[in-house]
Amino acid sequence: xxxxxxxxxECHHVATLLNSxxxxxxxxxxxxxxxxxxxxxxxxxxxxxxxxxxxxxWKLVKKGTWTKRVVESIENRVVKVGxxxxxxxxxxxxxEEGREVDQDLAHRLSxxxxxTHALQVLEWMSNERNYDLYPGGIAKQIxxxxxxxxxxxxxxxxxxxxxxxxxxxxxxxxxxxxxEHKSLEEAEAVxxxxxxxxxxxITPCCNMMLKLYAHMGxxxxxxxxxxxxxxxxxxxxxxxxxxxxxxxxxxxxKGMEKLLMQMEADPLVTMSWYAYSAAxxxxxxxxxxxxxxxxxxxxxHLARGxxxxxxxxxIRTMYALIGNKDEVFRLWHxxxxxxxxxxxxxxxxxxxxxxxxxxxxxEKILDEWECIYANFDARIPNIMISAxxxxxxxxxxxxxxxxxxxxxxQLDGRTWG
Numbered sequence: 001x002x003x004x005x006x007x008x009x010e011c012h013h014v015a016t017l018l019n020s021x022x023x024x025x026x027x028x029x030x031x032x033x034x035x036x037x038x039x040x041x042x043x044x045x046x047x048x049x050x051x052x053x054x055x056x057x058w059k060l061v062k063k064g065t066w067t068k069r070v071v072e073s074i075e076n077r078v079v080k081v082g083x084x085x086x087x088x089x090x091x092x093x094x095x096e097e098g099r100e101v102d103q104d105l106a107h108r109l110s111x112x113x114x115x116t117h118a119l120q121v122l123e124w125m126s127n128e129r130n131y132d133l134y135p136g137g138i139a140k141q142i143x144x145x146x147x148x149x150x151x152x153x154x155x156x157x158x159x160x161x162x163x164x165x166x167x168x169x170x171x172x173x174x175x176x177x178x179x180e181h182k183s184l185e186e187a188e189a190v191x192x193x194x195x196x197x198x199x200x201x202i203t204p205c206c207n208m209m210l211k212l213y214a215h216m217g218x219x220x221x222x223x224x225x226x227x228x229x230x231x232x233x234x235x236x237x238x239x240x241x242x243x244x245x246x247x248x249x250x251x252x253x254k255g256m257e258k259l260l261m262q263m264e265a266d267p268l269v270t271m272s273w274y275a276y277s278a279a280x281x282x283x284x285x286x287x288x289x290x291x292x293x294x295x296x297x298x299x300x301h302l303a304r305g306x307x308x309x310x311x312x313x314x315i316r317t318m319y320a321l322i323g324n325k326d327e328v329f330r331l332w333h334x335x336x337x338x339x340x341x342x343x344x345x346x347x348x349x350x351x352x353x354x355x356x357x358x359x360x361x362x363e364k365i366l367d368e369w370e371c372i373y374a375n376f377d378a379r380i381p382n383i384m385i386s387a388x389x390x391x392x393x394x395x396x397x398x399x400x401x402x403x404x405x406x407x408x409x410q411l412d413g414r415t416w417g
Contacts, residue, residue, distance in 0.1 A: 074105060078117055087117045088124050101125065103137050110144065119144040138165065139173035146177040168197040172205055179208045187212055203234045207242060214246040222246065237270050244275060248282040256282050273302040273311040280318050289322045300331075309338050313348045320352035325361075328352050343369075343377035350380060354387045362387060378412045 077090045091101055103125065109118035122141045125131040133141065138161060146154035154177050161170065171194045178187035187209065194205050206229055213222035226243060229235045240263050247256035260279055263269045276299035283292035296315050303311030316331040332349055335341065341349075346369045353362040366384050381404055388397035404411060 074099070074101065075108065078105075078109065078114075081117070084116065087120050088128075091121065091124050095129075101129075103133070103140075106137075106140065106144075110140070115144055115147045119148050135165065135167050135169045139169045142170065142173040143176055146180065151177055151181045151183065168194060168199045171197070175205055175208055179212045182212065182215055184212060184216055184218070203229070203236050203239065206234065207236075207238050210239065210242045214242060214249070219246065219250070236268075237272070240266075240269055241275060241278070244278055248278055248285070251282060251285050253282055253286055253288075271302065273299040273307075273315070275299075276302065277311075277314050277318060280315075281321075284318065284322050289324075292318070292322050293324065293327075296327075309335055309345070312338075313345065317348065317352055320355040323356065325356050325358060328356065329361075343373065343375065343380065346373075347377070347379050347383065350383045350387075354383060354390070357391070359387075359391060359393075376409055378410065381409075381411070 074090070074094050077094070078087050081087055081090065094101060101121070103122070106118040106121040106125075109115075109121065119141065122133065122137060122144065126133055126141075142154050142158055145157050154174070158170070158174055171190055175187055175190045175194065178184075178190060191205065191209055194202065199205075206225060209225055210222055213219070213225065222243070226235070226239065229239060240259065244256060244259055244263075247253075247259060256279055260275070263275065264271060276295045280292045280295045280299065283289070283295065296318055299311070299315055303315070312331045312335045316328050316335070319327040319331065328349075335345060335349075346365065349365055350362055353365060362384065366380070369380055381400065385397045385400060388394065388400065401411070
């Protein structure tokens, strides 16, 4: 086990070597990909604190090249713990080893949807380490309590916060809780409080209210708030998308088309593939497949960058819903050309072919997946087994299940549903 003094000595050793060969390459396994070092000594200053927290160690692999050996990060330890096991003992041990824990850990756990453990981190820092949470940390804790323990407990925690600490961010967090729990009257009351702060960026809070009105079917209130936002010039792309989805939900095609024209004409609105895909869904719901197809072409044209695969899969699903098999396969090949398909990609494609009742196509995709998969994913055979049952091919379903079991594959409860 590395001690703090060992890590400090390693850091100083690294700094000395970097001063003489600052053009070497560092491989930061777990944090970033290979990158050229910055100017002399800058890397040491930037990474010293991180190394102290993570308990990492540098070693020379060959002349001019460095690599980081990760002893173990606190995230690695926490990831191994499943709900409902507490992570507090891990946090205590980490500190006893002379290392630090900060609020960023809770944020990273929240991003991974490990809400219970994220909440445990914040509560431990506040209660046992006497860490004074900043307003953003308090706001995060309110949201986590709401997700883990429910709205009533989140309200109870809010009431325990000293008045001197309550500010815009905390009310905004409470508003999000009411939105997620569809508590309309309480949300409206909190929104009045938020307006009293005259925040510079109130748009996200207004968007939360728009979402809530849409969920509750309060379209008149939704339109009044949106008009107010337009008058104050505080609408953003998300604002228009919320309203667009609401039009699609109630199949108000005229309203949807009018809003699309406004969005296209507004230089401050960034049109995305998702906006046109949502509109295509509106046309699909009223069986106007010609317009749906035309607008899906617009959507595809905007698919680029890191979200292109997600866009193609979404558009492909829409083509399946309107019965256009040729476009489904065209986009399937486009997805495959972007990157090697993963299990989720095969789930999406199989689902599309099942919607099209394309038995032969589905079986070919299944065969392809069985030849290349690295990790068995029960979702894929489950789709195929359900499809066989849907098509009345119970013998095929039974034979496939037996083949999977004979091959030692683990099936879940949905297989037998």
